[in-house]
Structures are given as C-alpha cells and as structure tokens.
Amino acid sequence: MQALTLVDGWPVDRAAVAVVGPGGVLAARGDLEWTVRLASVTKLFVAYGCLIARQEGVLDFDAPAGPPGATVRHLLAHASGLGFDDTVPVSPLGRRRAYSNPGFERLGDVLTEATGMPVAEYLREGIFTPLGMDRTELKRSPAHGAYGSAADLSRFAQELLRPTLVEPPLLAEAVSVQFPGLAGVHPGLGRQVPLDWGLGFDLRSTKEPSWMGETAVPAAFGHFGGSGTFLWVDPVLDRACVALAEREFDEWGLAAWIPFNDALLAELRATPTDPTPRRATGSAEWDRAGYGEAR
Numbered sequence: 001m002q003a004l005t006l007v008d009g010w011p012v013d014r015a016a017v018a019v020v021g022p023g024g025v026l027a028a029r030g031d032l033e034w035t036v037r038l039a040s041v042t043k044l045f046v047a048y049g050c051l052i053a054r055q056e057g058v059l060d061f062d063a064p065a066g067p068p069g070a071t072v073r074h075l076l077a078h079a080s081g082l083g084f085d086d087t088v089p090v091s092p093l094g095r096r097r098a099y100s101n102p103g104f105e106r107l108g109d110v111l112t113e114a115t116g117m118p119v120a121e122y123l124r125e126g127i128f129t130p131l132g133m134d135r136t137e138l139k140r141s142p143a144h145g146a147y148g149s150a151a152d153l154s155r156f157a158q159e160l161l162r163p164t165l166v167e168p169p170l171l172a173e174a175v176s177v178q179f180p181g182l183a184g185v186h187p188g189l190g191r192q193v194p195l196d197w198g199l200g201f202d203l204r205s206t207k208e209p210s211w212m213g214e215t216a217v218p219a220a221f222g223h224f225g226g227s228g229t230f231l232w233v234d235p236v237l238d239r240a241c242v243a244l245a246e247r248e249f250d251e252w253g254l255a256a257w258i259p260f261n262d263a264l265l266a267e268l269r270a271t272p273t274d275p276t277p278r279r280a281t282g283s284a285e286w287d288r289a290g291y292g293e294a295r
Contacts, residue, residue, distance in 0.1 A: 047200020
C-alpha cells in the first residue's frame with residue numbers, strides 16, 4: 001500500500017505499522033515482531049478483559065467501584081471524576097470526561113477482585129493466549145504498562161473486527177457513547193466538546209481534531225499511547241491499523257499520524273474488499289456501521 005511509504009518520513013528512529021483485515025495483516029512496514037511498551041493502548045486490553053468478565057457473569061458494569069457513587073462503567077468511560085494522575089476526584093461524578101490513569105489502575109483491582117486472578121494473569125489467559133499474542137504481557141500499570149509487538153496488536157485488531165472472545169452485542173455496547181454530551185480534555189489534543197468515549201474505547205465520533213484522521217468515520221474507534229503507539233478500527237471499511245514508534249508522543253504524533261491515516265483511508269476506500277461474513281449484533285446503529293451480517 002502506497003500510504004505506508006509515509007511512515008518512512010516519520011521523525012522517529014524506528015517504527016512498525018500494519019494494516020489489518022479480518023483475515024490478518026494485509027500490508028506492513030517495519031519489524032512486526034519488535035516489542036515495545038504500548039503505553040495507553042494497554043487500556044484496550046483492560047477494557048476487553050472487563051467485557052470478558054461481564055460475559056462470564058463475574059463483573060457488573062453498574063456495580064460500585066472507585067470514588068463514591070462511581071461504577072465500573074464510570075471508570076471505563078473516564079467519567080468517575082478522577083483526573084489524569086489524581087487518585088481523588090477532581091470533578092463531580094459524571095459531569096465531565098476526565099481521562100484518568102488511576103481510574104484504569106482501579107479497574108485492574110476490580111478485575112482482580114471479580115475474577116480471583118491477578119489482572120496480568122487474567123489478561124494473559126483471557127486474551128493474549130487465545131489470540132496467539134505471545135509477545136504481549138502486562139508488566140506494570142493496567143493503565144499503561146503492557147508490552148507487545150505490532151504483530152500481536154494486529155491479532156487483537158482482528159479480534160475487534162470479528163470478535164470471538166465476546167459476543168458482538170457486548171463489543172457494540174463498548175464502542176457506543178457512554179454518558180453522552182460530556183466535554184473534557186483529550187490528552188495531546190486539547191479540550192473537545194463533546195469528548196465521546198465508550199467503555200475504554202476512544203471514539204472518533206465528531207471530535208476535531210482526531211488522531212485517527214480528518215476523514216475517519218464517526219464509527220471508528222481505538223486508542224493511542226504516549227509511547228508513540230496506536231490502534232484504530234474502521235467498521236465501515238472493515239479494516240484496522242496498528243502502529244508502534246520509538247519516540248514518545250508529542251507534536252510529531254498528530255503531524256505524522258493524521259496525514260498518514262487520511263492517505264491510508266483514501267487508499268482503502270479505493271480498494272475493493274472481500275468481506276468475511278459477520279454475526280448480527282442486534283444493534284441497528286452498529287449493524288449500519290458495518291458490524292452486522294456482511295452485505
């Protein structure tokens with residue numbers, strides 16, 4: 001894919017990028033087995049672990065967790081009132097979107113308590129091993145402490161395109177807006193109104209700017225990390241992209257990622273696809289976005 005040549009111009013010492021479809025990696029740049037800290041992309045694994053625990057019947061998203069009055073759902077959606085690095089609330093419950101690392105560290109404790117397994121072990125047995133993510137491990141904080149490769153992240157992207165570990169309606173709920181209308185500050189992008197978020201998933205929605213690209217559809221979702229990592233899924237195109245880079249995120253990230261993602265999206269839209277059948281979710285909005293039966 002021609003868009004991948006843009007990766008060569010990123011101001012980084014090293015990068016690995018993969019374009020993913022339901023059947024696996026379609027095109028790549030760099031060493032996909034290179035393993036690095038995934039930073040806040042870690043949150044996607046913790047969120048997915050919560051989905052699995054809910055499906056297993058051991059976790060209730062509306063059960064109390066975190067600050068007084070907050071639930072698991074509040075923590076996943078960054079609506080608990082906890083701040084970026086604050087272990088005490090910095091805003092009233094459910095009043096604004098306050099992106100929170102301590103909130104996801106609390107979710108790690110919640111998963112441990114609900115499953116009777118350390119969160120790192122639960123993620124390994126529930127996600128990494130079944131998906132063949134042999135190079136991925138949660139070594140530190142559940143907010144930003146996972147390490148992995150682009151190859152493994154591609155396998156996780158495949159799971160998000162065709163869920164096998166959770167039922168499609170549950171993933172549909174996770175990538176729908178939670179607590180609509182909340183404003184907040186998106187780390188690295190500034191204040192956004194609304195700052196729509198799902199259950200751990202950053203939603204493209206109507207955000208401007210969007211690290212996923214100016215032309216990314218509202219239904220797109222994913223996450224980026226402060227170590228120069230990202231994963232996004234476009235359910236309309238039935239494609240995903242993952243990227244790792246050897247440079248901490250700052251101004252270079254948006255300057256490089258937005259034009260790259262827009263170029264890649266344009267190329268993907270111009271390329272015929274051979275869709276793999278999907279399972280209906282029961283969500284009309286989700287199915288219209290492309291996650292129901294293949295049309």
